[in-house]
Amino acid sequence: MKSSALLLGILLAWLSQGASAAADRIVLPADIVPLHYEVAVAPDAAALNFTGSVKIDIEVRQATSRIELNAADLTFSHAALSGVAQEPQVAFDASEETATLAFAAPIAPGRYVLSIDYAGKINNNAAGLFYLDYDAAGGKKRALFTQFENSDARRFVPCWDEPARKATFTLTVTVPSDEMAVSNTPVASSETMAGGSKRVRFAETPKMSSYLLFFGLGDFERISRTVDGVDIGVITKRGDTAQGQYALDAATQILPYYEDYFGTKYPLPKLDLVAAPGLSQFFGAMENWGAIFFFERDLLLDPKISTEDDRQGVFLTVAHEMAHMWSGDLVTMDWWDGIWLNEGFASWMENKATDRFNPAWNVWLGAIGSKERAMRVDSRAGTHPIVQPIHDVLQANEAFDTITYSKGMSVIRMLENYVGDDAWRAGMRTYVQKYAYANAVTDDLWAEIEKSSTVPVTEIAHDFTLQEGVPLIRVAALPHAISLTQDRFAVDDSGKAPTAWRVPVVEKALGGKGEWRELVSRDKPAVITLANGAVPIVNAGQAGYFRTLYDKTLSARLAAHFRALAPIDQLGLLNDERALGYAGYEPMTDSLALIGRARAGMNPQVLSDVAGQIAALDVLYRDLRGRAALRAYGLRVLRPLFTKVGWNAKPGEDANTALLRSDLLAALNQLDDPQVIAAARSRFAAFVNNPASLTGDLRSSVLDIVAAHADAASWEQLHSLAKSAPSSLEKRQFYLLLGQAHDRALAQHALDLALGDEAPVTMRPALIRSVAEYFPDMAFEFAVAHAEAINAMLEPDSRNEFIPGLANVSHDPAMIAKLDAYAGAHIPATARQMTVKVEASVVYAAMVRDKRLPEVDAWLKRHR
Numbered sequence: 030m031k032s033s034a035l036l037l038g039i040l041l042a043w044l045s046q047g048a049s050a051a052a053d054r055i056v057l058p059a060d061i062v063p064l065h066y067e068v069a070v071a072p073d074a075a076a077l078n079f080t081g082s083v084k085i086d087i088e089v090r091q092a093t094s095r096i097e098l099n100a101a102d103l104t105f106s107h108a109a110l111s112g113v114a115q116e117p118q119v120a121f122d123a124s125e126e127t128a129t130l131a132f133a134a135p136i137a138p139g140r141y142v143l144s145i146d147y148a149g150k151i152n153n154n155a156a157g158l159f160y161l162d163y164d165a166a167g168g169k170k171r172a173l174f175t176q177f178e179n180s181d182a183r184r185f186v187p188c189w190d191e192p193a194r195k196a197t198f199t200l201t202v203t204v205p206s207d208e209m210a211v212s213n214t215p216v217a218s219s220e221t222m223a224g225g226s227k228r229v230r231f232a233e234t235p236k237m238s239s240y241l242l243f244f245g246l247g248d249f250e251r252i253s254r255t256v257d258g259v260d261i262g263v264i265t266k267r268g269d270t271a272q273g274q275y276a277l278d279a280a281t282q283i284l285p286y287y288e289d290y291f292g293t294k295y296p297l298p299k300l301d302l303v304a305a306p307g308l309s310q311f312f313g314a315m316e317n318w319g320a321i322f323f324f325e326r327d328l329l330l331d332p333k334i335s336t337e338d339d340r341q342g343v344f345l346t347v348a349h350e351m352a353h354m355w356s357g358d359l360v361t362m363d364w365w366d367g368i369w370l371n372e373g374f375a376s377w378m379e380n381k382a383t384d385r386f387n388p389a390w391n392v393w394l395g396a397i398g399s400k401e402r403a404m405r406v407d408s409r410a411g412t413h414p415i416v417q418p419i420h421d422v423l424q425a426n427e428a429f430d431t432i433t434y435s436k437g438m439s440v441i442r443m444l445e446n447y448v449g450d451d452a453w454r455a456g457m458r459t460y461v462q463k464y465a466y467a468n469a470v471t472d473d474l475w476a477e478i479e480k481s482s483t484v485p486v487t488e489i490a491h492d493f494t495l496q497e498g499v500p501l502i503r504v505a506a507l508p509h510a511i512s513l514t515q516d517r518f519a520v521d522d523s524g525k526a527p528t529a530w531r532v533p534v535v536e537k538a539l540g541g542k543g544e545w546r547e548l549v550s551r552d553k554p555a556v557i558t559l560a561n562g563a564v565p566i567v568n569a570g571q572a573g574y575f576r577t578l579y580d581k582t583l584s585a586r587l588a589a590h591f592r593a594l595a596p597i598d599q600l601g602l603l604n605d606e607r608a609l610g611y612a613g614y615e616p617m618t619d620s621l622a623l624i625g626r627a628r629a630g631m632n633p634q635v636l637s638d639v640a641g642q643i644a645a646l647d648v649l650y651r652d653l654r655g656r657a658a659l660r661a662y663g664l665r666v667l668r669p670l671f672t673k674v675g676w677n678a679k680p681g682e683d684a685n686t687a688l689l690r691s692d693l694l695a696a697l698n699q700l701d702d703p704q705v706i707a708a709a710r711s712r713f714a715a716f717v718n719n720p721a722s723l724t725g726d727l728r729s730s731v732l733d734i735v736a737a738h739a740d741a742a743s744w745e746q747l748h749s750l751a752k753s754a755p756s757s758l759e760k761r762q763f764y765l766l767l768g769q770a771h772d773r774a775l776a777q778h779a780l781d782l783a784l785g786d787e788a789p790v791t792m793r794p795a796l797i798r799s800v801a802e803y804f805p806d807m808a809f810e811f812a813v814a815h816a817e818a819i820n821a822m823l824e825p826d827s828r829n830e831f832i833p834g835l836a837n838v839s840h841d842p843a844m845i846a847k848l849d850a851y852a853g854a855h856i857p858a859t860a861r862q863m864t865v866k867v868e869a870s871v872v873y874a875a876m877v878r879d880k881r882l883p884e885v886d887a888w889l890k891r892h893r
């Protein structure tokens with residue numbers, strides 16, 4: 030899965046207190062093994078329900094008189110077991126989402142066929158079988174899709190809905206004959222029925238987990254290409270195939286690369302990338318085996334509105350989901366506590382594959398931002414180890430978070446860098462071959478890597494995956510040397526307990542040729558000989574997951590040579606200095622002085638980071654007197670950078686300069702720069718008369734600025750553009766703009782729109798989230814007041830996270846009590862991780878405002 034949400038949850042500290050995981054899991058009894066499902070489904074898209082029947086080949090391993098399996102929101106009309114004359118009694122447990130079939134006499138061990146006829150619902154959000162409505166040339170249309178991760182296959186078919194219960198599936202669907210049906214495997218047969226319908230039977234799947242089954246239906250078109258004998262397709266709504274060409278090209282490049290990397294052929298005859306109109310608050314794409322689901326924004330490019338960020342995002346997302354075809358689908362984690370094996374790995378691989386085919390994008394510099402987000406969460410209350418006990422499905426939902434994805438990715442990158450590319454890949458290959466069509470636990474991976482590596486890796490891997498937190502490497506100047514010692518970085522009491530890691534550290538001297546590689550730990554500091562006056566770069570290349578704190582002497586030396594550092598090390602230094610300053614490890618002024626060293630012409634990703642840091646400071650300065658001084662300083666740093674890149678792309682400009690232009694405009698927009706606002710307004714006026722006058726990145730930036738500073742008239746203009754937008758991608762863009770207004774009354778209008786039925790249903794929660802970026806308190810209170818209506822729009826996976834998440838950028842300490850009150854009334858005690866995380870974020874922002882911003886005020890006064 031690839032997350033789309035800006036705010037992803039983290040887990041409660043108590044989860045990390047080492048509960049014995051396996052014993053506490055809520056899972057189905059192991060005495061019955063599903064082998065094959067023969068599923069037949071007939072959806073009624075208009076009535077929003079479906080009928081189904083399933084025949085499951087099972088093996089009973091121990092005599093039992095009860096068969097328990099998963100079922101949610103399903104009703105059974107008939108159930109029978111082959112060779113057993115008596116019909117079983119069926120009992121449902123709605124909270125456990127199970128059905129139990131009780132027989133009068135025990136069933137002897139052996140093979141049976143369990144048959145169930147049932148009916149279910151078609152949902153309005155991405156859980157189980159769900160619908161998405163959209164406007165098409167001929168009027169409103171409805172398409173159907175399924176979304177089962179992590180545990181919603183049970184809403185589609187009664188099944189053993191756990192990742193380790195792998196089985197084969199054969200799906201047959203009865204559908205309108207003029208629509209296209211899609212599943213994991215190619216169509217094996219299609220037969221015309223009476224009344225304008227057809228019965229489509231798909232080929233049997235390989236042995237796989239239930240959460241990977243997929244079914245899609247609609248007025249679709251498909252473009253395709255055969256690569257290495259695999260039929261790769263992109264499936265879109267009728268008329269949109271041109272927008273899928275880029276993704277098809279990407280998939281064509283990526284497939285042979287992965288086959289080579291994993292040393293294993295792609296295991297299915299076809300691979301479809303399926304685009305769906307709409308969005309989810311929980312995810313952007315899902316790796317159903319052979320039929321990857323994407324919300325349109327993550328797969329399609331519309332030259333009119335798509336930005337460079339969208340383009341790179343599509344490549345990365347396609348690469349992420351395709352990596353899952355091996356890591357996740359072919360080899361699957363044994364239980365949800367190993368979800369990081371799927372997600373951390375795919376997040377790392379998406380960068381590796383994207384970098385291979387688009388070296389100019391420098392995606393590893395971009396990945397520093399992802400590591401930074403992980404470290405932010407990992408250094409305060411509410412963090413958890415990468416590998417964590419997962420008790421039940423609710424907790425599994427919450428595991429799809431920044432730690433799982435971004436820390437997972439960063440730790441894999443660090444370990445690959447430590448053992449070397451070749452050894453890592455050799456280990457990956459044997460791991461995939463050994464556990465193909467089966468399940469694995471994290472230690473199975475380490476065991477294979479260990480075999481191919483010349484250095485031990487398991488202990489280091491355990492340090493970083495089984496314990497939470499961010500290591501801190503303190504670097505001190507000695508005569509002719511530097512010393513490295515290991516500590517822990519934390520912004521609150523979460524880091525009080527001393528924690529030991531074996532930290533792989535790479536050091537270089539600026540301008541020097543060689544590098545040092547050390548394993549630094551609490552009881553084993555390192556001393557590295559270095560010429561006096563040399564400039565040491567610790568964590569050179571930034572593959573390490575830790576923060577670096579230089580002493581005063583070294584810090585000053587690095588700052589003085591900042592522009593001579595490699596861009597990735599400039600980024601690393603900027604991020605470390607910012608985090609260390611905010612947390613009080615060193616003066617904020619070091620970070621501010623470093624920002625001041627930014628110059629036009631430096632690496633665009635480094636300058637984007639500078640722009641982001643200034644904008645983030647401005648957010649913290651909300652309603653404070655010092656804000657004007659910060660803004661004056663921000664404009665002094667950012668305007669020259671913007672003057673150099675300008676409003677319009679230059680011929681032959683590199684992709685990342687387009688990203689920098691957008692990031693600078695976003696920061697200047699945040700600073701309310703009057704020059705930028707005026708220029709954007711005049712471009713918008715021209716756009717209203719001639720929509721072709723703005724496309725892609727510039728269109729997106731101009732609309733953002735106009736929306737943020739909208740008055741009632743321009744807000745209404747955007748509103749009517751939203752209503753009349755011809756495509757769902759454009760609709761999405763305009764509706765989300767309506768939530769960005771900095772005018773309180775207009776923001777309230779946007780919130781009210783989210784409760785009405787004008788905007789497409791999946792965009793309504795996103796509209797509330799859009800308001801929350803500027804008015805977190807207002808959006809949160811609005812959502813609490815209408816919790817029932819809003820939660821009904823969300824897939825169950827999002828319900829415990831969405832409303833607390835709205836408060837994430839609040840800095841008002843009074844928010845804590847409000848969050849507690851909401852969680853106490855609406856969120857089960859085992860699912861309040863997002864609430865804990867948001868509370869930690871609010872407390873931290875309030876602390877920075879209170880303790881650090883006065884330092885910034887003083888520094889700004891001195892540097893007026």
Ligand SMILES: [Zn+2]
Pocket residue numbers: 030031316349350353371372375
């Ligand atoms: Zn994923």
